[in-house]
Amino acid sequence: MYDVINVFLATVDDDPARPTHGGIIFQPCLLPLCADGRVHEDEFIAAIKQQISKGKLVQLCIQWNFGVDDAAQAKFVETVTAVVDKYGFNGLEMMEFGFQLLDEGDGDFRQPTTPSVVNFISCMRKIKAKYGPNFGLTFSLSQRPFQFSSDAYAYRYNGSYLPVIHALRDDISTLGLTHNTDTLDDTGAPVPQDTSDYWVALADKPLGGFIAAGIPFPPFDASKVALNAALWDPRVDDAPRARLEKGLDCITKGTGCNALRIKGGPFPALLGVSAGYIQADELVGGPFRTVMRPYFDALAASSPSTKPASTNSAGTSPTPIANTTGSTSPSTSVSTTSSTSPSTSVSTADRPHENFHSKLIPAIVVPIVVLLIIALVLGFFVRRYRRSHRPTPQFRVVDLHMSPYAPPIQPWTHTGAYTSTLNQPKPTVPSPATDGLPTTRASRELDRLAALHSEMNRVGLSVDALQASLSRLGAADTASETGASDMPPPTYITSR
Structure with a gap:
């Protein structure tokens, strides 16, 4: 067989x-x-x-x-x-x-x-x-x-x-x-x-x-x-x-x-x-x-x-x-x-149908390559157009100096110097950012002061009398707490 x-x-x-x-x-x-x-x-x-x-x-x-x-x-x-x-x-x-x-x-x-x-x-x-x-x-x-x-x-x-x-x-x-x-x-x-x-x-x-x-x-x-x-x-x-x-x-x-x-x-x-x-x-x-x-x-x-x-x-x-x-x-x-x-x-090895494959592959690949090239060209011109038509940024001059409305940080002094600053009236200077108009925070403070002033008038207490009383109270408290110490008080950084 x-x-x-x-x-x-x-x-x-x-x-x-x-x-x-x-x-x-x-x-x-x-x-x-x-x-x-x-x-x-x-x-x-x-x-x-x-x-x-x-x-x-x-x-x-x-x-x-x-x-x-x-x-x-x-x-x-x-x-x-x-x-x-x-x-x-x-x-x-x-x-x-x-x-x-x-x-x-x-x-x-x-x-x-x-x-x-x-x-x-x-x-x-x-x-x-x-x-x-x-x-x-x-x-x-x-x-x-x-x-x-x-x-x-x-x-x-x-x-x-x-x-x-x-x-x-x-x-x-x-x-x-x-x-x-x-x-x-x-x-x-x-x-x-x-x-x-x-x-x-x-x-x-x-x-x-x-x-x-x-x-x-x-x-x-x-x-x-x-x-x-x-x-x-x-x-x-x-x-x-x-x-x-x-x-x-x-x-x-x-x-x-x-x-x-x-x-x-x-x-x-x-x-x-x-x-x-x-x-x-x-x-x-x-x-x-x-x-x-x-x-x-x-x-x-x-x-x-x-x-x-x-x-x-x-x-x-x-x-x-x-x-x-x-x-x-x-x-x-x-x-x-x-x-x-x-x-x-x-x-x-090679097949009889390889001619079909050789035609089919370019028919698929070539359009894809063309589309990629077109996309790259369009992307280039779009980016160029956006750069040329980008709006000019507007800059505003900002005064970085501390506003006169913010209470200045007082340097450390002896008790006498510290108490004397309490009696000094704070200047009222228009803010350049508000063209002389009080800010929102300042407006709230003014409203509170007006309410306090109205209440003092109702009870018959003048501003001068209140200020004098506070000055005497502050001097007594400071003397009792600090004594004759020459050490500065602790410093804290707080956010306003």
């Missing part, structure tokens, strides 16, 4: 003390060397041979990185070919494992200069040349190099895989797009996994092309691109299947699209989709296998010009591929025990 089977996993030998340093280590648990093994090594080799005889690719999955020198790269070729020859694999799946920091100035994926990148491309060409054009070569990559390599700085940190897959694009049989996070569209907004747009966004850059270090990166042929699909359990939730099929319809047929479309689509020659691992799908009844196989069979029947799904002698039509792990038995196909490679997010 699967056209491509990837057997998990060979790892990079990064121990300098081992003779295989720089190469790979592949140690499947097989009898008799592994006591826990379920099949014998000979049975495993026979199972691989049987699947290949059916026209399938059985690829060794390698978790690879970039060698640090020529010797490490040579060891890589030596160990890879040794494993391929021993077990009879007819292809390799190169899984992303770490990112090589590119040398400064290495900013063109078409002409890489970082030695480890250049050497790795050479190594893969040597392996491919040894086994011929039908030898499968798969690169399973996250979306990090596609999404975060647009400028020169980001390309140096994230783009090391791009010169490899670009140089080997004619030799690559499958470009696998792994996933495990939300993707980003071309505005930077996330595209959640629980939407059909997610699958469109996942395939967008490899199928539609993108910018790498300021240089357009050519799209891959759809017949080489496969999506790593999420498995589902229909007994729990069948919605993932519906979203996957709807996303595939948008990619391959141009129907059922939501917000996202891929530039240059649809792509009926899409290679297929891959399961995380076969065993997990079979444990829940094989929904991936039973749904995706008929889907791509029908797609192939409706698209006669569709290219083959895999590079093998059988030349089969586009069908699902499986990223599987583990060992085989002679009586079955492949039993699996391990999971898929990690992946990150993907961003989207």
Whole structure:
């Protein structure tokens, strides 16, 4: 039911003390060397041979990185070919494992200069040349190099895989797009996994092309691109299947699209989709296998010009591929025990509706800018007009000197001098502020004096008699309170 089977996993030998340093280590648990093994090594080799005889690719999955020198790269070729020859694999799946920091100035994926990148491309060409054009070569990559390599700085940190897959694009049989996070569209907004747009966004850059270090990166042929699909359990939730099929319809047929479309689509020659691992799908009844196989069979029947799904002698039509792990038995196909490679997010490239957006945005922004300019100009002239027509302030000269109507503060003197001032009549001087007319306060004082004078006349008491009595009383009180003290009285500041 699967056209491509990837057997998990060979790892990079990064121990300098081992003779295989720089190469790979592949140690499947097989009898008799592994006591826990379920099949014998000979049975495993026979199972691989049987699947290949059916026209399938059985690829060794390698978790690879970039060698640090020529010797490490040579060891890589030596160990890879040794494993391929021993077990009879007819292809390799190169899984992303770490990112090589590119040398400064290495900013063109078409002409890489970082030695480890250049050497790795050479190594893969040597392996491919040894086994011929039908030898499968798969690169399973996250979306990090596609999404975060647009400028020169980001390309140096994230783009090391791009010169490899670009140089080997004619030799690559499958470009696998792994996933495990939300993707980003071309505005930077996330595209959640629980939407059909997610699958469109996942395939967008490899199928539609993108910018790498300021240089357009050519799209891959759809017949080489496969999506790593999420498995589902229909007994729990069948919605993932519906979203996957709807996303595939948008990619391959141009129907059922939501917000996202891929530039240059649809792509009926899409290679297929891959399961995380076969065993997990079979444990829940094989929904991936039973749904995706008929889907791509029908797609192939409706698209006669569709290219083959895999590079093998059988030349089969586009069908699902499986990223599987583990060992085989002679009586079955492949039993699996391990999971898929990690992946990150993907961003989207230009859309067919981008022309609409490019027209809509200026139509909104330009009037707003014009209105702001008009408002600024009007505000300038209004402020200028107000300044030129501001009324001249009227100032009034105010005499800050104490009014002669206010009782002056008497300096401290001896008792005799103090009492003598009580007998002095206060001058009556017209206030300059009232043009000789008494103030309101003065008027109230005059009214009180007039009332006092009238009452004194009623009881037969003259003003002179009252003044004399008060003078005698004040002199007696002062003498009794102050005595002969020369200390001045306390001073208080009060408000009038």
